[in-house]
Amino acid sequence: MQAKLIDGKAEAANVRAAVAERAAAFSARHGRKPGLAVVLVGNDPASEVYVASKVRLTREAGMESFEHRLPADTAQDDLLALVRRLNADDAVDGILVQLPLPAPLDAGPVILAIDPAKDVDGLHPENAGRLVAGLPGLVPCTPMGAMHLARTVRPRMDGLNAVVIGRSNLVGKPVAQLLLNANATVTMAHSRTQDLAGLCRTADILVAAVGRPGMVRGDWIKPGATVIDVGINRLPPADGQAKGRLVGDVAFDEAVAVAGAITPVPGGVGPMTIAFLLQNTLTAAERRADVMR
Numbered sequence: 001m002q003a004k005l006i007d008g009k010a011e012a013a014n015v016r017a018a019v020a021e022r023a024a025a026f027s028a029r030h031g032r033k034p035g036l037a038v039v040l041v042g043n044d045p046a047s048e049v050y051v052a053s054k055v056r057l058t059r060e061a062g063m064e065s066f067e068h069r070l071p072a073d074t075a076q077d078d079l080l081a082l083v084r085r086l087n088a089d090d091a092v093d094g095i096l097v098q099l100p101l102p103a104p105l106d107a108g109p110v111i112l113a114i115d116p117a118k119d120v121d122g123l124h125p126e127n128a129g130r131l132v133a134g135l136p137g138l139v140p141c142t143p144m145g146a147m148h149l150a151r152t153v154r155p156r157m158d159g160l161n162a163v164v165i166g167r168s169n170l171v172g173k174p175v176a177q178l179l180l181n182a183n184a185t186v187t188m189a190h191s192r193t194q195d196l197a198g199l200c201r202t203a204d205i206l207v208a209a210v211g212r213p214g215m216v217r218g219d220w221i222k223p224g225a226t227v228i229d230v231g232i233n234r235l236p237p238a239d240g241q242a243k244g245r246l247v248g249d250v251a252f253d254e255a256v257a258v259a260g261a262i263t264p265v266p267g268g269v270g271p272m273t274i275a276f277l278l279q280n281t282l283t284a285a286e287r288r289a290d291v292m293r
């Protein structure tokens with residue numbers, strides 16, 4: 001058997017097209033485009049690449065992009081002051097501070113300083129709490145993308161066993177919450193879990209979000225399962241190569257022979273993250289406009 005490949009690039013393009021339509025309607029109605037501010041501190045090359053593609057795709061979706069680049073030695077207070085200015089700027093609907101921040105900057109206070117109504121990463125505790133409580137809020141982009149891809153093959157998740165490996169605030173916890181909201185029976189696994197392989201073999205839906213290249217082996221997968229690989233790991237460059245290969249948390253070549261459907265890396269969850277960042281920006285813009293009316 002060969003698993004169906006879930007095409008994150010194509011799905012992301014669909015989501016972005018829907019966002020572009022709603023963005024045009026927003027602009028016609030409110031006389032301004034939805035706006036996303038991206039803050040990049042320092043010059044980590046991987047972050048530069050992500051930010052560049054966020055800026056390009058934001059504009060392609062008919063939204064305003066505001067880029068703020070700060071030197072790596074920026075003081076914590078100066079970063080907080082920028083966040084407060086963006087909070088107060090009515091042209092800015094969404095604020096994304098690219099993570100990780102260079103040492104010794106502390107992301108915690110920065111996330112707390114972002115107006116929850118503009119927190120398009122969904123990382124502010126108010127939004128995390130809203131997700132758990134079933135209240136409207138902003139949901140982290142990668143979990144939404146992972147869920148969207150899972151739904152393309154499992155539109156109904158009622159009673160399915162879902163196992164999430166990884167318990168980060170950014171991915172593991174919110175993705176588990178979304179699966180629970182979809183009536184799956186959810187188990188969260190992590191580095192202390194006993195018999196992780198055996199647990200994974202119970203999963204109809206397996207979400208890997210640990211950041212360890214190829215950790216999930218083929219024999220951990222229940223035949224026919226839906227495998228969502230959230231890991232984006234860059235391997236060390238092979239001889240003569242400038243960049244290493246991107247691989248997921250799942251040993252793809254093994255898994256593809258067992259799973260029913262699987263997301264590739266690259267071309268899986270990664271592109272969805274940016275598509276839902278744009279969707280969150282639009283949602284934030286629409287809600288803020290409603291409140292201001």
Ligand SMILES: Nc1nc(=O)c2c([nH]1)NC[C@@H]1CN(c3ccc(C(=O)N[C@@H](CCC(=O)O)C(=O)O)cc3)C=[N+]21
Nearest residue numbers: 050096097098099100121232266267268270271273274
């Ligand atoms: N505040 C914040 N929010 C984030 O959402 C955030 C962040 N900080 N810091 C870094 C991570 C990483 N991230 C990715 C987004 C898209 C791809 C993506 O599109 N990847 C392509 C491949 C890109 C390539 O070839 O390098 C793919 O998987 O097909 C990957 C990774 C968002 N992040």
